[in-house]
Amino acid sequence: MLQWLRQYRRAQLPGDISAGVVVAMMMIPQGMAYAIVAGLPPVAGIYASILPPLVYALFGSSMTQSVGPMAIVSLMTAAVIAPLAAAGSGLYTVLAAQLALVAGAVLLLCGALRMGFLANFFSRPVMSGFTFGSAIVIALGQLHALLGADVLHAWPHPQVHLPSALLGGASLLALVLAKRYMAALLRRCGMPATAAEIAARLAPMLVVLAATALMAWSDLPARGVRLTGGVPAGLPGLNLAISSAHWKPLLQPGLLIGFIVFLMSMSAAQTLALKRNEKLLSNHELVGLGAANVASALSGGFPVTGSISRSAVNFAAGANTPLASVLTSLLLAGALVAPTGWLALLPLPTLAATIIVAVLGMLEFDTLRLAWRYDRGDAAAWLASGVGVLALGVEAGVVIGVALSMGTLIWRASRPHIAVLGRIAGSEHFRNIERYPAETQPGxxxxxxxxxxxxxxxEAVSERVEEELRGHPGARHLVLVMSAVSSIDTTALFALGELNENLKRRGIGLHLAEVKGPVLDRLRHSELLARLNGRLFLSTAMACDELQRLVAE
Amino acid sequence: MLQWLRQYRRAQLPGDISAGVVVAMMMIPQGMAYAIVAGLPPVAGIYASILPPLVYALFGSSMTQSVGPMAIVSLMTAAVIAPLAAAGSGLYTVLAAQLALVAGAVLLLCGALRMGFLANFFSRPVMSGFTFGSAIVIALGQLHALLGADVLHAWPHPQVHLPSALLGGASLLALVLAKRYMAALLRRCGMPATAAEIAARLAPMLVVLAATALMAWSDLPARGVRLTGGVPAGLPGLNLAISSAHWKPLLQPGLLIGFIVFLMSMSAAQTLALKRNEKLLSNHELVGLGAANVASALSGGFPVTGSISRSAVNFAAGANTPLASVLTSLLLAGALVAPTGWLALLPLPTLAATIIVAVLGMLEFDTLRLAWRYDRGDAAAWLASGVGVLALGVEAGVVIGVALSMGTLIWRASRPHIAVLGRIAGSEHFRNIERYPAETQPGxxxxxxxxxxxxxxxEAVSERVEEELRGHPGARHLVLVMSAVSSIDTTALFALGELNENLKRRGIGLHLAEVKGPVLDRLRHSELLARLNGRLFLSTAMACDELQRLVAE
Structure with a gap:
C-alpha cells in the first residue's frame, strides 16, 4: 500500500504530470458519455472519476491503471437498473450507486478470501466475443442520440431530426478522421511521434469543445438539438442514500458486475504489466477495485473499473505511478469547482459520436481470426458469446461466457490424449506407436x-483404458505411464481405485510407471498404492523388462 | 436402438424375469412415496414408472438401468412447483408434468448436440455432498408424515399424533432391522446368498403390505392415521394439459433438473457398466432420459431418472437386458388395471418410514473421509455443497455444486506446477533441481x-516464467520443456506469443523443447513458430548443448 509513494523518484514526476493532464482532458467527455450510457445524468460520470481513482491509488497494485467509468460496465448498469426504476428518477441514481456498493462489497469479499484466481474464468475468445457483442449493443443504443430520433424502433419508416443528425454525423466523421490521420498529420508537422499519438487521443475533447462552442454561438439548441443540460457545480457530497427494498434484486447483478469489473480491469492491467515488466497481484486488484466501487457509491457515482483504452493513454502519456491518476482526480475536481456552465452546452449527438467511435475501437477480429485457424472450438465460443450478448443482453452474456469457457474446458478434458506406447527397438525409449515405429510386447x-x-x-480415462483393453484381449498387465500427470484429484483417485478393483477381478495387473514426486507424495495419503494389483516402477523400461519376464514365466 | 432385443439369447430370460418381478414389487411403494416427496398424488409415482422405463429401453444405452421416480429429483420438483401452484391442486399436477416435458426437451436437445460431456461437470466430492444434503432435507421433510404432526415447526413444543407416531416408529424399526439382519437371517435359514440379498431388498414392500393389512383390520384410520387415499384404477390417459403461462418460470428449473437427472442417472449407470464391463454412451443416455421424461409428462407423471439403488437391485436380481424393465412396466400397468382398493389403504407414516430409510441409505461419509485425508480442497467442496443444499435449498445447491467444481478446477489450474530443470551430471537426463542433485548452466x-x-x-504460467527470470537475472536463453503439455488453447497461444515478444524486446531467447507431435501439428496453424525468438529442439539435452555453445561464444 502506497509503496510507490515511499519509493517515489523525482524523475518520475514529469511523466506523471503529463499523463494526469492528458487523461483528465480525456475523462471529461468520456465520463459524461458513459454516465449517459448507464442512463444517468452526465455529472455522475465525473463524480465516478474523482474519488475511485484516488482510492484505487491507495489499494491497487497496477501502476498505470486508470479506474473510472467504462462503457461495458455502464451498459450492464443500465441493463440492471432500467427495469427497477424510471429513467431520470432519483431512485435510478440511488440504485446505480447502490449497485456499485454491492459490486464493491463483493470484490472486497473476494479479495479478503484471496479469490484472485477468478480472473481466469473467461477464455480470451469468450472475452473478445463478449466485448464485441457489448460494443455493438452500446453503439446501437446511441443511434437515437446521434440522429436525434428513434431510428430502430420506427423501422421501416425511420425519421431523423436533421440538425441533430448533421451535427452527429459531422462529429462522427471528425472523430474517425482524427483517429486515422491526426497522429500522422501532427508528425508531419514536426511533432515527436509519442506526443503526436497522445495529442490524437485528445481529439474527442477537441471535437466536444468545438461542438460546445457551436452550441453557444448558433441557434442549433433552439432548433431542437439536445444538450447535456445543467451540470451542478461543486464537488459531490457524501451519498448515503440507499433503497433497502432493493438489496435483494441488486445482489445477483452486483455479483455479475463485480465479476466483469474484475475481468475488464485485470485484462487491462495485465497488458500494461507485461509492457512494464511489473508483477500484478490479483488479490490486491480485487481490494483496489472493491474499494474504488465503494468510493464511487459514496460519492454519487456508479460501478467503475479499469479501462484498457484509458489506461493505455495514461501509460503512453508517460504515467509512471498512480500519482498520474491522483492528478487526474484533482483536475476533474477542479473542473467541477470552476464554473461548469460550459459543460451544460455539450450537444448529445456529439457525445453519442464519441461513444460510438470509442466502442467501435473495441471491435477486434484478430482473436476470432486466429482462433478460426488454430482451434475451431474457440472460434465457436467467440461467436456464441458475441451472439449471446446481442440476442439475450449483456447480463445473460456474462453467464453464457462463463458457461462456454467452462463447457469448452470440460469438453476438452473429456477427451484426454492417451497413447499406446511401444519400445523403440534396441533402446530404453518408449514412444506412441501411432507416430513411431515402436514395438509392443505380447501380454x-x-x-x-x-x-x-x-x-x-x-471417467473418460477409465473408458479409454477399457477400450484399449478390449482391443488387446490378450493383455495380462497394464502399465500406466504417469510422466505427464502432475496431479490427481479425489474423483480421479476413486476412478483409479475402481479400475484397480475391476482389473484385479479379471486377473489383470495394474502397474504405474514414472509417477512424479509430488503425485507420489500425495498418493501415499490414500490406499491406492497399498491395494494396487501390481507395482510401482521408476521407468517404463524397467516396468516392461520386469513384466516381460513375468509374462514369459 | 433395440440392439439388445435383436441379440437376445434365451439364457438371458430367467434373470430378466426375476429382476422384472423384484423391481416391480419394489417400485409400488417407492413410486408412491417419491410422488409424495414431489408433492403429488401417490398414483403419479406409478404412472411415472410405467411409460418412462419402456421408452428408455428403446433409446438408452445402459442394460440394467431402472428409470423412474427418484428421491432427489422429486425433492427438486417439489421445490420448483410449490411456489407456483397450491399443493394438491390440478395446476400442481399439470406443472409437474410440464416440468418433466421441459427437462426432457433439454435432455433431448443436449443429446442431439452430443453434449454428453456435461456428465463431467460435478466432481465426486461435490456430488457426494449434494446427495448428502438432499437426503437430509428429504428425511426432515418426512418427519411430519412419520409422526402425524408437524414437529419441526412446533418446536420447542413438539406434539405428535400418537397412533401415527407408533406406526411410523414401528415401520422405521422394522425397516432398519430388515436392512441390517434380514439377509443374514435368510441365509442362515438356508437361502442362497444372492436370493437372500434380493429378498431383503423387498422388505419395504413387506412392511408396507403388513401395515396395509393392519389398516384394513384395525381402527387406526378412524383414530386419525392418514392413508394414501383412493388410487384411481386403470392406466394413465394421454396428458396434454399445459399451462402456457408457466413456460418461462419452468425454463431455468427445467434446465437444472435435466442436468441433475443426467448426472444422477450417469453415476448410477457408470457404476453398473463398470461391473458388467459395458460401454456407456453418454449421448445415448441423454436421448434415453430425455425421451423417458417426455413420456412421463405425456402419461401424467413428473421428472424421472435412473436410480442407483433401484438399478443395483435390478442388476443383483439378475437383469441382463432392458427386458427386465419392460416386464416391470407391464407388471405395474397390471397392478393399476387390477383392483387398486388396497393401495388406498397404505398408511402415510409407513410410507414416510420407507422414504427415510431409503434416503438415509444414500448418506455416505467415505468420500468425505478419503477427501479429508487426500485433498483438503475437495473435502471443503464436499462440505460447502452439503451445507449449501441444507441452507439454501436443492436448486441453489446445484448451482453451488457447479460453481464449486469449476472453482476448484480454475483454482488448481491457476497454480500450475513448473519445475526448474538441471542436468544430472554426466547424463542426458534433466530433472527438477529441487528434487535431484542436478546442475544448471549459467545464462x-x-x-x-x-x-x-x-x-x-x-496468465499464471507467464507470471511464473517472469518470476523465475527475475530470480535468474543473468539468463540469456529460456528453454520451455513441453514434455507434459499435450494441448495449448487459443488463450494460451496468445500468452505465449506475448511472452515471446516481451522476451525478444529484452534480448532473451525463447526456445521450445520436447514439443509433442499433436501440439506441434496444431502450432503450425499459428504464427508462433515463425515468430519464435529462438528454436525448436527435439530434446532438452540438445537444446542445452547448443545454447551453452551460444552463451559461451
Missing part, C-alpha cells in the same frame, strides 16, 4: 496418460 | 511446464 499394454487426472476426465 | 534457464496450457493457467 503387455503400456498406456501414457497425457493429462492431469481430475473429475472432468476421470 | 540458461530451463523450465518444464507440467500442465496443459489453457485460459485457466495461461
Amino acid at each position: 503387455l499394454l503400456v498406456l501414457r496418460v497425457d493429462a492431469n487426472l481430475f473429475f472432468g476426465n476421470a | 540458461l534457464l530451463v523450465l518444464r511446464v507440467d500442465a496443459n496450457l489453457f485460459f485457466g493457467n495461461a
